[in-house]
Amino acid sequence: MISYILKRILSLIPTLFVVSIVVFLVVYMIPGGPATALLGMEATPESIEALNTELGFNRPFFVQYADWFSNVLQGDWGQSYFLQTSVLDAIGEYFGPTLSLAILAQLISLIISVPLGILAAYRRGSIVDVTTVSASLLGIAVPGFLLSMFLMLFFGVYLKWFPVAGYVALQEGLAEHLRYLILPALSLGLVQAAYITRMSRSSMLDVLYMNYIRTARAKGLKEASVVLVYGLKNAAPTILTVIGQSFGGLVTGTIVTETLFNIPGLGMLTMTSITRRDVFVIQGVVLFVTLIYVLVNLVVDILYGFVDPRIQLGRK
Amino acid sequence: MKHGKLSRLLALVLSCMMLLSACGQPSNESTSSEAPSTSTEQSAETEKPAEDKKSEENKDASEATTYKTELNVAMTANPPTLDVHGVNSNIVGGIGTHIYEPLFAMNQNYEPAAVLADSYTVSEDGKVYTIKLRQGVKFHNGQEMVADDVVASMSRWLELSGKAKALLDGTVFEKVDDYTVTMTLPEAYADVMTVLAASIQFPAIYPKSVIDNASAEGITEYIGTGPYKLAEWKQDQYVHLTKFEEYTQPAGESSGFTGEKLAATPDIFFRVVTDDSTRVAGLQTGQYDIAEEMPQERYQELAGDSNLAFSVKTTGTLNLFFNTTNGIMANQDMRQAIMACLNCDDIMLASYGDPSLYILNPGWCNPDDAMWGSDAGSEYYNQNNIEKAKELLKKAGYNNEEIVLVTTPDYGEMYNATLVVQAELMEAGINAVVESYDFATFMEHRANPDQFSLYITSNRYNLSPVQLSVLTKDWAGLDRPEVDEGIVAIRTAASSEESSAKWDELQSFLYEYGAASVLGHYSGLMATSADVEGFNYFDFPLYWNVKVPA
Numbered sequence: 001m002i003s004y005i006l007k008r009i010l011s012l013i014p015t016l017f018v019v020s021i022v023v024f025l026v027v028y029m030i031p032g033g034p035a036t037a038l039l040g041m042e043a044t045p046e047s048i049e050a051l052n053t054e055l056g057f058n059r060p061f062f063v064q065y066a067d068w069f070s071n072v073l074q075g076d077w078g079q080s081y082f083l084q085t086s087v088l089d090a091i092g093e094y095f096g097p098t099l100s101l102a103i104l105a106q107l108i109s110l111i112i113s114v115p116l117g118i119l120a121a122y123r124r125g126s127i128v129d130v131t132t133v134s135a136s137l138l139g140i141a142v143p144g145f146l147l148s149m150f151l152m153l154f155f156g157v158y159l160k161w162f163p164v165a166g167y168v169a170l171q172e173g174l175a176e177h178l179r180y181l182i183l184p185a186l187s188l189g190l191v192q193a194a195y196i197t198r199m200s201r202s203s204m205l206d207v208l209y210m211n212y213i214r215t216a217r218a219k220g221l222k223e224a225s226v227v228l229v230y231g232l233k234n235a236a237p238t239i240l241t242v243i244g245q246s247f248g249g250l251v252t253g254t255i256v257t258e259t260l261f262n263i264p265g266l267g268m269l270t271m272t273s274i275t276r277r278d279v280f281v282i283q284g285v286v287l288f289v290t291l292i293y294v295l296v297n298l299v300v301d302i303l304y305g306f307v308d309p310r311i312q313l314g315r316k
Numbered sequence: 317m318k319h320g321k322l323s324r325l326l327a328l329v330l331s332c333m334m335l336l337s338a339c340g341q342p343s344n345e346s347t348s349s350e351a352p353s354t355s356t357e358q359s360a361e362t363e364k365p366a367e368d369k370k371s372e373e374n375k376d377a378s379e380a381t382t383y384k385t386e387l388n389v390a391m392t393a394n395p396p397t398l399d400v401h402g403v404n405s406n407i408v409g410g411i412g413t414h415i416y417e418p419l420f421a422m423n424q425n426y427e428p429a430a431v432l433a434d435s436y437t438v439s440e441d442g443k444v445y446t447i448k449l450r451q452g453v454k455f456h457n458g459q460e461m462v463a464d465d466v467v468a469s470m471s472r473w474l475e476l477s478g479k480a481k482a483l484l485d486g487t488v489f490e491k492v493d494d495y496t497v498t499m500t501l502p503e504a505y506a507d508v509m510t511v512l513a514a515s516i517q518f519p520a521i522y523p524k525s526v527i528d529n530a531s532a533e534g535i536t537e538y539i540g541t542g543p544y545k546l547a548e549w550k551q552d553q554y555v556h557l558t559k560f561e562e563y564t565q566p567a568g569e570s571s572g573f574t575g576e577k578l579a580a581t582p583d584i585f586f587r588v589v590t591d592d593s594t595r596v597a598g599l600q601t602g603q604y605d606i607a608e609e610m611p612q613e614r615y616q617e618l619a620g621d622s623n624l625a626f627s628v629k630t631t632g633t634l635n636l637f638f639n640t641t642n643g644i645m646a647n648q649d650m651r652q653a654i655m656a657c658l659n660c661d662d663i664m665l666a667s668y669g670d671p672s673l674y675i676l677n678p679g680w681c682n683p684d685d686a687m688w689g690s691d692a693g694s695e696y697y698n699q700n701n702i703e704k705a706k707e708l709l710k711k712a713g714y715n716n717e718e719i720v721l722v723t724t725p726d727y728g729e730m731y732n733a734t735l736v737v738q739a740e741l742m743e744a745g746i747n748a749v750v751e752s753y754d755f756a757t758f759m760e761h762r763a764n765p766d767q768f769s770l771y772i773t774s775n776r777y778n779l780s781p782v783q784l785s786v787l788t789k790d791w792a793g794l795d796r797p798e799v800d801e802g803i804v805a806i807r808t809a810a811s812s813e814e815s816s817a818k819w820d821e822l823q824s825f826l827y828e829y830g831a832a833s834v835l836g837h838y839s840g841l842m843a844t845s846a847d848v849e850g851f852n853y854f855d856f857p858l859y860w861n862v863k864v865p866a
Contacts, residue, residue, distance in 0.1 A: 031753075031760035044478045044790045045763050047402075054532035081533060082396055083551045094552075149593060157597050164597040165589060167553070262589050264552045272394065272552060275726075277756050 001305070008298050015294070016287055020072075021065065023286045027279050028061050036277070055081065057279075068280065077287075078280030080273070087284035090269065095288075097167050098258070098265035101188065102250035104181050108189030109196055109246065114239070116193075117200025121208055122227055132197060139194025148187040148260045155183055165262035184261040188254060192246045196239070203238035207231050236307040244300035251296070252289040383863045387581040390589040390604040394552045399534035400520045401469075402476040406776065409516040410608075410856040411555055411586055413573060415456075416520030416540030417566075419447060419466065420513045421573035422779070424854065426685070428513035429574040431566055432461065432521055432541060434495075442504030449495045454562045455523050456545035457537075463491040468527045470499070473519040479783050480519070483511050483807075505807050506815060510779045515573065515855040543577040543860045544584060555586040570852075570861055577860040580850060584859055599624065599843055605864045606848060608857060610841045613669035624843050627853040631840040632776040633680060634667060634733055637792035637832045639765045644717045651830030652696070653708035654719075654770065657740045660698040664836035666736045667729040673839045680784055680823060680834055682777050687812055692820040693827030697834065705744040714746070721750045722768040724758035733772045733835060765793040774838060781819045782806055786832045794831045798822070 035051035052058050056067075068078060077087035085093075120132035156164035162183050168176045207213065208231050216226045255267035266285065273281035391410070397403055400412035419433040430436075434448040453461040470489040474480050486502035501508065512519060526537045538546045541564075544557035559579040568575040587604065589595045592611040596618065598604040610618065610626075618624060638654070639645040664674040678697035681688035719741060723734035734750055741748035751768075753761060761767040771792075778784055782803050785791040802822035809815040826832055842853050850861035 031757045036756045036759045044788075046790075047476075047478060048759075051532065082394075084533075084536070085551075090551075152594070152597055157600050160601055163603050164601055165591075165594045165603070166587070260591050260594055262587075262591070262594055264550075268552060275754065275756075276396070 001302075005298065005302070008294070008301075012291065012294055016290060019290050020069070020283060020287060023283055024065050024068070024279075025061070027277070027282055028064070030277075068283065077284045080278050080281045082273075082276050082278050083281070087280050090281060091266070091284055091288050094264060094266050094269040096169070096265075097263050098251060098254060098267065100170065100177065101181055101185055101254065101258075101263060101265060102247060104178070104185035105188035105192060105250050106243070106247050108185055109192035110243070112189070112193040113196035114200055117197045117239075118204055118227060118232065120197070120201045121204035124205065129201075132201065136194040136197040136201075139190055140198070142191070144187060144191050145256050145260060147190060148184065148257055151183045151187050152260070165260075167263045167265075181263075184254075184257050184263060187261075188250060188257055192250065196242055196246060199242040200235070200239050203235040204231060207235045210234070233307060237304050240300055240303055240307065244296050248293045248296040251292050382866045383581065384605070384866050385582050387584045387606070387859060387862055387864060388604045389584060389586050389857075389859065390595040390598055390607040391586050392588075392595075392609045393590060394588045395555065397534050398538045398546065398549065398555070399530075400518055401473045402517075402534055404478070404517045406516065406856065409518065411557070412520060412540075413515070413518070413542070413856055413858070414544045414557055414584065414860060415538060415542045415546055416518075416522070417542050418512070418519045418521065419449075419470075420509060421518070422513050422515060422855070423571040423574045426572070426779070428509040429568075429571070431574055432466075443501045445499040445501075445508070446492070447497050447499060449497065450564070450566070451495055453541050453564050455541055456539045456560055457523060458562070459523055459525075461521060461523075461541055462494045463497045464494075465524045466497050466521055467491050468524040469521045470497075470519055472522075472527050472530075477514075477517045477519070478788075479514065479517065479778075480511065482788065483782060484508070503808070506809060506812075507780045507782065507807055511783075513573075514779060514783075516776065543579040547583070552588055554588060557584045557586070558582060572852075572854050573858075580861050580863045581859070596843075599845070602845065606842065606844045606851070606857070606859075606862075608842055610843045611669075612673050612841055615670045615673060615841060618843065623846050625846045625848065627842040627844070627851070627857075628673065628839045629842075629853050630675065630682065630684075630837050631855075632774055633837050634664065634674075634729060634772065634774045634835040635680075635786065635832055636733075636737065636770055636772050636835055637786065638770050638830060639768055639793060640829070640831055641793050641795070642765045643769075644712070644714060645719075645769050647712045648830050649708045649712035650714060653705045653712060653714070653744070654741060654746070655696055655827075655830060655833050656699045656701045656705035656708060657744045657746070658698060658737065658833065658835070659700040659740060660835050662740075663733045663736045664838070667733045667835075668838055673841060675837045677837055678823075678827070678834055679837075680786065680826070681781055681819075683837065687816050688781050688819055690816075690820050690823050692823040696827040696830075702744050709744065709746070716747050719746055719748045719769040720767070721748060722758060722761045722771045723750060723752050724755045725752055726755040726758075727774065729774055729838065730772050737770075737772065762792075763790070772835070780806075781822070786826065787822075792832065796825075796829065796831075798825050798829070 035048045035055065035057070049058075056064065071078060079086055080090050083090050116132050120129040123129050152164050155161045163180055164183075166180055168180045170177045208227070213226060213230055216230045217223075221230075252266065254265060255271050257263070258265045258267040259271065266289070269281065270285050272278075273285065391407060393407055395407045395411055396405065397408060398412060398415065400408055400416060417431045419431065420428045421431045423429045432450055432453060434450045436445055436447040438445055449461065449463060449466060455461060455465075467489045474484060474487055474489075483505070484501065488500045490498050490500070492498055520540060522535065523539055526535050526539055529536060538549075543560055543563045545560045546555070547558040548554075548556040550556075559582040563577070563579065565576050566574060570576045570578075589598060589604070589607075595604070595607040596610065596614065599607040600621065600623070615626070619626060636658070638651045640651070644650050660676050664676065665671065668674045675683070676698055677683045677691070678694045679688075679690045681690065683689040721734050721738055723731050725731045731752065738748045738750050751761070758771075762771050775785060781787075786794065787799050787803060789795050799822070802818060802825065805818040806815050806822065809818055840853070842857055844851055845864065847865050849863045849865075852858040852861065
């Protein structure tokens with residue numbers, strides 16, 4: 001198992017290298033440097049040129065990349081020109097809100113989706129099943145920004161239950177932290193719930209008609225045990241994979257929701273750093289996101305072994 | 317039974333949500349980053365240290381009113397810096413004007429008036445200004461402002477501000493004694509005080525030590541003499557300013573950027589809210605007291621909300637700039653043909669959404685400005701004459717060459733205007749192509765005449781026409797002796813009437829030559845809660861006298 005984990009981690013290195021060189025090249029090739037964004041619309045070409053030279057952006061591509069890469073190997077991911085902080089610090093600061101949001105959204109989605117998926121599969125063809133399938137289809141089809149706007153208008157503007165935007169760090173109180181996160185988390189969680197519900201239902205359907213389920217019933221086990229112990233446990237690997245993908249998406253792909261609800265997370269950092277041509281932040285965020293994706297998949301793979309001992313990682 | 321369970325579950329979820337919403341109501345001592353406190357209160361009495369007699373008479377009434385101690389302003393973007401010398405940005409200037417002060421600034425009537433200066437005299441040849449400084453003015457770090465700080469700040473501003481460099485090139489500031497400096501100009505200019513009193517990219521006075529420690533990217537300590545000092549800048553979230561208790565009030569009543577600045581609300585949070593809908597929703601719920609740059613297309617809808625108040629101010633022009641040097645665009649008839657196509661009303665309506673938010677006028681300066689407002693060249697403005705355009709195209713020998721309109725969707729008004737202009741050009745048979753880029757890329761294309769035929773930008777008013785971007789070679793490549801001669805004539809004219817007449821001539825030339833065209837004058841739209849008091853939407857929204865009843 002440990003050698004498997006090590007292998008997976010080592011396989012990250014070429015992936016990250018290729019990603020970094022591609023991103024660096026793309027950012028290098030698109031016109032407009034940080035100086036343009038920093039100095040504003042009426043800045044003179046001379047002042048833009050001077051600042052770009054000062055910041056080292058007029059050097060050849062390979063010189064810039066080699067410089068950055070050697071720094072990364074020494075643990076220095078570079079400096080953000082706009083945030084006036086190191087890239088690692090910036091990622092650390094912006095990752096907190098995103099992680100909180102992702103965890104809350106994932107919890108909401110799981111609370112809704114797994115029971116609904118099981119129930120829909122168990123009551124296949126019933127009104128519960130039809131309603132669940134229709135609702136999850138609707139959830140997948142509705143654009144996230146539309147749902148966000150609806151939640152903001154209904155719970156924020158009309159009912160005034162929750163603030164429409166902003167973020168309060170966890171250190172300043174759990175209730176306040178959650179109060180600011182609940183609407184964006186609902187918005188993300190409902191969309192994810194729709195997807196996980198569908199996948200839970202279909203994987204449970206595959207399992208519930210297997211012979212061992214019939215055998216369990218014939219043994220006289222309680223129906224709850226049959227469904228939850230024998231059914232859910234065997235459907236779990238598929239559901240886990242979907243949850244892993246969902247969590248990876250939540251951690252890395254919440255640009256629209258974070259922008260709408262004004263949450264200073266990784267999504268917002270990605271968008272603003274692209275607009276500002278904050279090269280090292282773009283590089284850092286992309287590498288970090290790649291890392292997160294791979295790690296989430298690794299964790300899911302490891303969890304397989306726990307829910308289904310037949311899956312033994314690293315064994316041939 | 318199952319139905320009962322479901323109901324209980326639903327009730328539980330709703331209870332949790334309500335509990336959360338109740339628990340999380342802003343507390344009295346909220347220091348949260350994004351949680352605007354609405355219940356932190358203090359009496360009006362404690363906020364008004366200089367009550368006048370009139371206020372005394374209203375004491376009973378004001379005693380009954382309590383005001384918020386936090387003002388929450390929703391702004392549209394994170395400021396790239398808080399160093400006002402080097403960056404031409406409304407957001408930087410708008411926040412910076414609360415932190416820093418210049419020697420001179422514009423009063424409400426747009427007359428330069430002293431702020432950190434006490435008085436000044438001019439030598440007979442008009443080249444040497446001797447400026448006495450106010451004594452006892454403290455920086456936020458507790459140091460007193462003296463001549464060394466002024467010389468260092470003004471010299472840095474002359475170096476970093478493009479317009480200062482262009483208009484005051486060769487100017488030198490020198491210390492005479494701790495409270496006196498001299499400004500020596502290479503020539504006597506009539507508009508010196510106007511340039512010094514610029515509102516955007518203004519000559520803020522920083523401590524000399526701050527300038528000594530500045531890097532290429534700007535200063536790292538944001539210390540001024542203003543009524544507010546920087547408490548915290550949380551990138552992409554907010555800029556928190558807090559009242560500077562040792563602030564020394566300038567003389568006179570509050571007027572524009574000059575006079576009394578009370579810091580009536582002790583804390584201001586400039587919150588970065590990039591999404592238009594979120595700013596509107598936050599204002600409607602009271603989360604923000606003031607929202608900058610409201611979406612103009614929603615003006616009519618929101619104007620009906622009695623809880624909101626709107627401030628509309630004509631703040632600049634939407635302009636079309638031609639490539640005057642390359643290819644077919646170097647032909648004056650070609651440029652005139654394009655100008656003949658323009659229906660400015662349609663263009664402005666598409667850009668600003670509501671007829672009450674723009675005016676049609678050919679002037680490059682504020683039409684209300686007695687000195688610089690001008691109709692010169694009006695025969696070339698808003699012609700909407702396709703037949704004339706076709707004739708001019710024939711005369712220019714136009715042979716279906718591609719006319720490239722460069723734009724950026726990052727600025728909605730510029731993008732929308734470009735699309736309408738494209739449609740109008742196509743109606744005249746011009747092969748107009750729109751190239752749309754993000755802002756930084758657009759700026760690269762705009763700076764290179766090989767990469768555009770024309771482009772549209774919105775530009776704020778300048779205090780003097782000689783500061784207009786259209787007159788600089790860097791902006792759209794316009795390089796004509798008439799422009800340089802016109803600028804000199806305006807700046808060295810013997811009287812204001814003569815200056816004004818010279819500007820009329822230069823504006824006429826810009827239209828006649830087909831260098832550029834104003835499309836219309838746009839208004840900025842600010843919204844506040846209806847109960848906000850003391851708000852002044854001047855060149856920037858000014859918050860130092862704003863109070864909001866709790």
